[in-house]
Every structure is written in C-alpha cells, then in structure tokens.
Amino acid sequence: MATTSNGHSNNGMKGLTADQAEEAIVRFQKFLRYETVSALAVESGAYKDCASFLVHELQALGVLSDIHLLPEAPDHSPVVVACWKGKDESLPVILWNSHYDVVPADPNDWSQAPPFEGRRKDGKIYGRGTQDMKSVCMQYIEAIRCMKRDHPEWTPTRTIYLTFVPDEEVGGQGMAALLESSLYQETIEKNHGGIALALDEGLASTTDVFSVFYGERLPWWVDVEATGPTGHGSRFIDNTAVEQLVELSQKALQFRQGQRDLLGMKEHDGCAHAVVAKSTTLGDVTSLNITSLTAGVYAGSKLAYNCVPPKAKCTLDIRISPHVAPKDIGAMLDQWCRECSKDPAAGAQITWKYAGGQGNHAMEHATTSIDTNVNPWYKVFADTLETMGMSLEPQVFPAATDSRFLRALGIRALGFSPMRKTEIMLHENDEYIEESNFLEGIGIYVQLLEALGSQGNDIDK
Numbered sequence: 001m002a003t004t005s006n007g008h009s010n011n012g013m014k015g016l017t018a019d020q021a022e023e024a025i026v027r028f029q030k031f032l033r034y035e036t037v038s039a040l041a042v043e044s045g046a047y048k049d050c051a052s053f054l055v056h057e058l059q060a061l062g063v064l065s066d067i068h069l070l071p072e073a074p075d076h077s078p079v080v081v082a083c084w085k086g087k088d089e090s091l092p093v094i095l096w097n098s099h100y101d102v103v104p105a106d107p108n109d110w111s112q113a114p115p116f117e118g119r120r121k122d123g124k125i126y127g128r129g130t131q132d133m134k135s136v137c138m139q140y141i142e143a144i145r146c147m148k149r150d151h152p153e154w155t156p157t158r159t160i161y162l163t164f165v166p167d168e169e170v171g172g173q174g175m176a177a178l179l180e181s182s183l184y185q186e187t188i189e190k191n192h193g194g195i196a197l198a199l200d201e202g203l204a205s206t207t208d209v210f211s212v213f214y215g216e217r218l219p220w221w222v223d224v225e226a227t228g229p230t231g232h233g234s235r236f237i238d239n240t241a242v243e244q245l246v247e248l249s250q251k252a253l254q255f256r257q258g259q260r261d262l263l264g265m266k267e268h269d270g271c272a273h274a275v276v277a278k279s280t281t282l283g284d285v286t287s288l289n290i291t292s293l294t295a296g297v298y299a300g301s302k303l304a305y306n307c308v309p310p311k312a313k314c315t316l317d318i319r320i321s322p323h324v325a326p327k328d329i330g331a332m333l334d335q336w337c338r339e340c341s342k343d344p345a346a347g348a349q350i351t352w353k354y355a356g357g358q359g360n361h362a363m364e365h366a367t368t369s370i371d372t373n374v375n376p377w378y379k380v381f382a383d384t385l386e387t388m389g390m391s392l393e394p395q396v397f398p399a400a401t402d403s404r405f406l407r408a409l410g411i412r413a414l415g416f417s418p419m420r421k422t423e424i425m426l427h428e429n430d431e432y433i434e435e436s437n438f439l440e441g442i443g444i445y446v447q448l449l450e451a452l453g454s455q456g457n458d459i460d461k
Contacts, residue, residue, distance in 0.1 A: 015443055015446060016146070016442065020146075024138070024142045024438075024439065025120070025125065025435060027138065028125065031053065032125070032128070032130065032134055033127075034046050034049055034050035034053065036050050037105070038103065038167055038169045038170040042077060045076075047076060047077050047078060047101070051069060051080050054100065054137070055080060057141050058080070058162070061144050062148060063148050066082065067083075070181055072178075072181040072182070073174065079163060079166070079177055080100075080164040080165075081163055082161070082162045083161050084144070085155075085156075086155070086156045086157050088158060089192065091159070091196070091456070092460060093159045093161050093195055094160045095160075096140050096160065096161070097165065097175070097402060099165050099167075099402060100129075100164050101167055102129040105128040105431075109429045111429070111430055112430045124434055125432060125433050125435060125438065126430060127431065130433040131204055131424075131431055131433055133426075135417070135419070135433050135441065137164055139438070140162055142445075143442050147446055156449075163178055168401065172400075172402050174402075175402040175405050175406075196377060197377040197412045197414070197452065198413040199415075200402055200413055200415050200416075201402075201416075203417060203426070204424045204437075205393075206421070207420065208420055208421055209392065210385065210391065210393070210416070212382075212392050212393070212395070213394070213415030214367055214396070214414060215322050215396050216397035216404055217286070217321050217322070217396060218319070219317070219319055219399075220316075220320060221317055221354075222318060222354060224248060224313065224352045226241040226350040227348065228240040228241035228312075228342070228348040229346075230307065230308050231308050232307070233308055234306070237308050238342070239342035239346070239348035240312075242308075243342070244342055245312040245314060249314060252316065255288055259285040262280060263282065264280060281396065283395055283396025283397055284321055284396060285321055286319060286321045286324050291314075291316065292313075293312075293313075295312035295313070315355070319398065319399065322396055325365075326364070337349075337352055366408045366410075368414060370394045376459050377412055377452075384448055384452075388447060417441075418444045418445070419441065422434055422437055
C-alpha cells in the first residue's frame with residue numbers, strides 16, 4: 001500500500017488516477033481564489049461569483065437535480081442547494097452541509113503564498129479556507145464525481161442534499177435561511193420526514209486518528225457595564241466604575257486560569273482549536289476571554305484625562321462546555337456582579353446582559369448521541385471509517401459551527417473534516433492543507449456517500 005508525504009496510508013485515494021487527482025486539485029485551487037471573506041464578499045460580489053462556480057461544478061456532475069439558489073436567502077449571499085434523489089423519497093434525507101465563506105486574511109502576514117492564490121508548494125496547498133472549510137466543499141463534489149465515474153449505476157436509497165452556505169463565520173445567517181426555507185420546512189420535513197443525519201465541518205487532527213464532533217461549546221457573548229461616581233481626576237473617588245470593572249475582570253481572569261489549568265495548557269499553546277491534552281480537549285472546558293475594555297470621558301473625539309468616567313464597559317466571549325449547565329454560568333456572572341457592586345443604592349454597581357451567540361437556544365446544550373444503541377447512524381459512520389483502516393475520536397467542538405442550529409432542532413449532526421497528521425491551521429496565517437489530505441478526504445467521502453446513502457428504512461425505526 002502506498003504512503004503519503006505526511007506518513008499515512010492513501011487508501012482513501014485508491015479510486016483516483018494521477019490525472020484525476022491533478023484535476024481535482026486544480027478545481028480546488030480555482031475555488032480558493034474566490035475572496036469570500038464574510039465581511040467583504042457582499043459588496044465585492046465574491047459570494048455571487050463563488051456560488052456561480054459551485055452551481056457550475058454541481059451541474060457538471062450529471063447526477064444531481066434541483067440545483068438552485070435558495071429563494072429565501074438574499075441575492076448577495078446565496079445559499080447553493082443540490083439534490084441527489086433517492087430511490088425511496090419518503091425516507092429522511094442525508095444532509096451534507098458546508099460553508100464557503102472565510103475569515104479575513106492580510107497578505108502582508110502570509111509568508112508562503114498570497115491568501116487567495118491557492119498556491120501549491122512542497123506538497124501543500126496554501127490559501128484562506130483550505131482547512132476552514134472550502135476543502136470539504138470540494139471533497140463533497142469530487143466524491144460524487146468519483147462515484148458517478150466509477151459506479152455509474154449507483155443511486156442512493158435515500159435522498160442526499162448538499163448545501164453550501166455563506167456567513168457561517170459571522171453568525172450563521174446562511175444556515176438560518178436554509179432552516180426557514182420552504183425547502184426545509186415543506187420538502188424535507190413534510191415530504192421526507194426530516195433529516196436522518198447531517199454532516200458539517202470539523203477540525204484537523206495532529207495525530208493519525210480522525211476527530212469527529214458530536215457537540216460543541218455554547219457561545220455566550222456578554223456585555224458588562226459598571227456605573228459609579230464621576231469627578232476630578234485629582235481626587236480619591238470611591239466606588240468608581242473602573243474600580244468595579246477591574247475587580248470583576250480579575251474574577252473573570254481567575255476563572256479563565258482555572259479552566260486553563262484543567263486543560264493542562266502550556267504557556268505558549270496559542271492555537272485556540274488545538275487538542276492540548278491526552279484526556280481533556282478544549283471542548284471539555286469553558287473558555288472565557290475579555291474581548292474589549294472601554295472607559296473614559298470625551299469632549300468630541302478628545303479624551304479628558306482629568307475626569308473620572310461614570311461608566312466602564314467590557315465584553316466577554318464565553319464558550320460553555322456541554323459538561324457545564326449554562327444557567328450555572330449565568331449564576332456565576334450574577335454573583336460576580338453582586339460582589340463587585342460597591343454601592344448599588346447610590347448607583348455604584350455592575351451588571352451584565354447576554355448579547356447573543358446562540359439565538360433562542362442560549363440556555364440549552366444540544367448534542368448528538370454517539371451511543372450506537374441510540375444512534376445507529378453513528379455506527380454506520382464509524383464502521384465505514386473502520387473498514388478503511390481508520391480510527392475516530394469523538395470530541396466536543398471547541399468553537400461554534402452551523403451544526404449547532406441543526407442539533408438545536410433535534411437533528412443528528414456530526415462535524416467531520418477528514419484531515420489527519422497535520423497542523424490545525426484554520427484562521428491562521430499561511431493556512432494550508434496537505435495535497436494528500438485533500439485527496440484522501442475525497443476517497444473517504446466516497447465511502448461515506450455509499451454507506452450512508454444506501455441505508456433503508458430499518459435504520460430509522
């Protein structure tokens with residue numbers, strides 16, 4: 001059996017000739033060149049151009065139907081939908097979801113290649129989105145291309161939907177449009193009986209074991225505001241807003257350090273998504289970061305250095321582990337505010353409010369069972385990789401993906417990006433994917449396509 005440049009077997013690539021692998025990589029490079037940065041692509045038109053590319057590639061496969069842009073999504077932020085009709089259209093469907101938007105990338109900070117060139121170098125493909133998650137978008141498409149070429153007679157037993165959404169990086173408006181659409185609420189829910197299993201993004205693994213994510217931490221974005229007396233900067237004024245906010249910030253940082261200690265994080269473990277301990281991963285603890293601090297008295301745009309500010313504010317980014325009840329985090333914030341409020345009756349107090357991050361499901365965790373007695377779909381997924389000689393480790397995703405909206409509706413969703421023995425580079429400068437990882441992932445999705453798509457109604461009982 002041949003071995004790839006990063007040290008693992010290429011049994012996921014066995015269906016591709018050298019020419020076919022080269023063509024798949026070239027198509028991936030083209031996809032990477034669309035500058036679909038969430039905050040900029042609406043005005044630049046990159047979202048629309050990228051969606052047109054996806055539609056063209058889906059149409060070229062020759063086996064998909066109902067390829068269209070979701071009417072409920074804005075014209076400037078298209079959601080691309082395609083369907084592979086199954087033999088039994090009454091069965092719940094398989095959903096393969098991915099997002100085609102990316103985070104910003106400053107070319108001055110990239111040393112190996114410009115972020116939107118899709119350059120190949122030393123067996124790697126560099127570009128913003130190579131890991132998060134344009135690779136998976138194209139692996140879906142290339143897997144169907146392989147299936148059609150190598151097994152032209154094959155048709156899925158149940159219908160498979162592919163969705164390519166924008167705006168995952170800025171809140172999930174693309175997925176929201178999908179779930180509010182007539183396609184989901186009428187066709188999928190009423191005609192098919194819902195979604196049997198959804199696949200969405202995961203993370204690379206630094207080991208030979210793939211990561212699969214059955215849940216994720218609940219994102220809480222919190223506004224904290226302190227109020228207190230004002231006055232001249234030369235005086236010792238008691239119970240100021242800044243004094244109270246600093247005290248609460250110290251409590252927040254002590255909590256943060258306690259969670260870091262549980263994780264076993266070293267001083268310079270900088271990657272926010274890395275698995276940094278053998279038994280505990282980032283998804284198992286609750287992270288907290290102070291993301292802004294604001295205070296001061298201004299005359300127009302000029303700061304008054306000699307005035308004590310009557311208000312001080314900060315924002316917190318809290319990612320709550322499924323092992324912790326969200327209400328307990330709320331109670332902790334309430335306690336901090338009580339302890340740091342110096343004189344509420346006189347207006348010297350500190351308060352917090354939830355600012356967003358999970359819509360109406362802010363007080364609930366939602367996970368997908370990986371108990372094969374409860375969720376036979378997970379068994380199919382895991383067994384498929386096992387038959388390929390590959391291992392899985394189920395984990396909690398440390399950040400937020402579109403899967404959270406699916407799980408909140410009770411839909412089984414697994415996060416999976418088939419990259420192993422590689423650095424975790426999403427949102428990093430010089431983001432890349434190994435060519436061997438990209439090609440291996442195509443082969444893995446071919447096997448998953450056949451295994452998941454071939455399940456009859458017995459699995460739904």
